[in-house]
Amino acid sequence: MSKMRCSCGHAISDSNCPCPTEASVIDDVAYDMFDDLFTKRVDLFLDAVREGRRRQWIDAELTSQYPDQCTDGDVISTLLSSCLMDHCLSLAECPQCGRLWIQRGIGVNKYRAFSPVEPGFEGHLAAEPTNVSQDDG
Numbered sequence: 233m234s235k236m237r238c239s240c241g242h243a244i245s246d247s248n249c250p251c252p253t254e255a256s257v258i259d260d261v262a263y264d265m266f267d268d269l270f271t272k273r274v275d276l277f278l279d280a281v282r283e284g285r286r287r288q289w290i291d292a293e294l295t296s297q298y299p300d301q302c303t304d305g306d307v308i309s310t311l312l313s314s315c316l317m318d319h320c321l322s323l324a325e326c327p328q329c330g331r332l333w334i335q336r337g338i339g340v341n342k343y344r345a346f347s348p349v350e351p352g353f354e355g356h357l358a359a360e361p362t363n364v365s366q367d368d369g
């Protein structure tokens with residue numbers, strides 16, 4: 233998306249990362265497909281690590297530009313992001329009117345708006361997670 237004009241006139245931008253007004257949406261069917269694909273890719277990566285083929289696997293499945301010093305967790309995080317992008321729709325919340333803009337299809341740069349019944353912007357997408365580990369950081 234990068235930038236689009238909301239019906240209220242506000243310019244919505246997702247250029248900040250992480251962006252508090254951006255989210256990803258995944259339905260149950262797509263989630264099952266994502267989960268199967270992600271699990272298979274992680275299993276194949278861990279097989280390669282155990283068998284001493286880590287670099288060859290990264291070159292073939294990610295990119296030869298992938299840094300050697302990255303941890304296995306970094307690689308799995310990359311796989312997670314990649315698999316999610318292939319199964320999620322993008323969602324943007326207008327910070328001025330609260331309208332939600334949902335991507336019309338994966339890989340499609342068109343959005344459909346849903347306007348809140350109640351007036352006002354409440355920043356629903358910027359809500360804090362409720363179960364964050366204290367060990368993070």
Ligand SMILES: [Zn+2]
Pocket residue numbers: 238239240241242326327328329330331
């Ligand atoms: Zn708006």
